[in-house]
Amino acid sequence: MIVADKKPIEEIIGEIKDYTTILILGCNECVTVCEAGGKKEVGILASALRMYFLNQGKDVTIDERTLERQCDHEYLEEIRDVADQYDAIVSLACGVGVQFTAEKYHAVPVIPGVNTCFLGATETRGLWTERCQACGECILARTGGICPVSRCAKRILNGPCGGASNGKCEINKELDCAWQLIIDRLKALGRLDDYENISPIKDWSTDRAGGPRRVVREDVQL
Amino acid sequence: MDLKNKFNAGEFVILAEIEPPKGVDISTMVTNATMVKGKADALLVPEMSNAVMRMSALGGAMILQGKVMETVMQVNCRDRNRLALQADLLAASACGITGIMAVTGEDPSFGDHQQAKAVYDIDLPELLDSIHKLQQGRDMAGIDLCGSPQFLVGSTVNPGLKGMALELELTEMKKKIDAGVEFLIMPPLFDLDSIEPFLKMVDHRKTHIIPTVLLLKSVGMARYIDRNMDHVHVSAQLIKRLQKAPDKVRECIKIASEMVSVLKREGFSGVLLSTIGWEDRLAEIIDGSKG
Structure with missing residues (x-):
């Protein structure tokens, strides 16, 4: 899975401090397993941000939502009717999800709430290590x-x-x-x-030499 | 007078591009370079241009600086991490190389080692910043140097862009100048009209913009460049002139010489002569431009 780690809340606050309506958008896949960006973490971050803005005397609306995946058009469409209502979306998905959300909703700033770290495995609860x-x-x-x-x-x-x-x-x-x-x-x-x-x-051309990679599977294309 | 002083004095400078060999036989490189001694103002030594493996710019520049004349060593972000880049810059300075040209570097997929992994540990603005730091006496880790290098620093600019892309390029150019870049080499130029929008926005008499004068070798090459090189225009008139010429090689050299003269007359700070393998013709181009 893609392993991510939570960003320091100060960094997230620095990015969103000028907005008044914010959606915290979680992902039910990898980041849920590594406990960085699932429904639970969305709730924790939203509560912390509400408390912060309350202490600052700022009236900020923080909403929560968690999608099945942020790396699929199908699931990202679920926020089509509400996305534009927000000043910003804080995505707790991996870098793929953040970018896919930003590509889909051009008018809304999409801010990463986690640092995407590596492809890894769960060794024990709370310990993830790199494998690929x-x-x-x-x-x-x-x-x-x-x-x-x-x-x-x-x-x-x-x-x-x-x-x-x-x-x-x-x-x-x-x-x-x-x-x-x-x-x-x-x-x-x-x-x-x-x-x-x-x-x-080793042939590193399959790595990043030649730029961003694609996998094309004509046998499964519609 | 060295290159920096020539720029400062407003002299028109001629840089001659000399590629290091693919191998260890430096005789042709040195012979070609020696032919332009007293004619060009400095030799520009590329760092594996188009990602084709050959002797490093550091090696080539050290040899030419010692045997022939002042050099400008290209340094790119593709092949070295921050340790190696800084180490080579220190070595270059200690060996008497005073001019460098910092570039991003083409992707390995352009070259002859397409399976190579590119490095890009730091990018061009970061490289320029690290050069600035070295000149201030500290490395990228903030540690004091025992003697700091001093360079005339150059980089690249692409005036052939249009619209929004040109505006972004101008922003990048300003960043480079703010980072200490003193001259900017531009891609091959055959037609001044093709960079008119740029010239309206930048005073090329104040900023040291150095167009590349590329030696055409054939009608086919001229056509290929016009069709395939982004933002480089070879006019139909020039292609026709080459087609009609009885001695095409002589005409190609004449065209390059004329371009040098035109650019000098237009107030550019200098030119980079590039021949892509015909470096034994460099002297003829320079002679022709003075005739």
């Missing part, structure tokens, strides 16, 4: 299902850098060395011979 950088050319089959692009600090593709100590990365003693994990996993799979193979030089 969406490089566009998955090499997990060669690396025992552990991604050196997202999990190695140096993103190196042919074995450890030599800086790890006791299986931990040189940049942070709490961070596993991705290549130690890969080697352990390949060993467990009886495929350590794979480790001896030098990877072909």
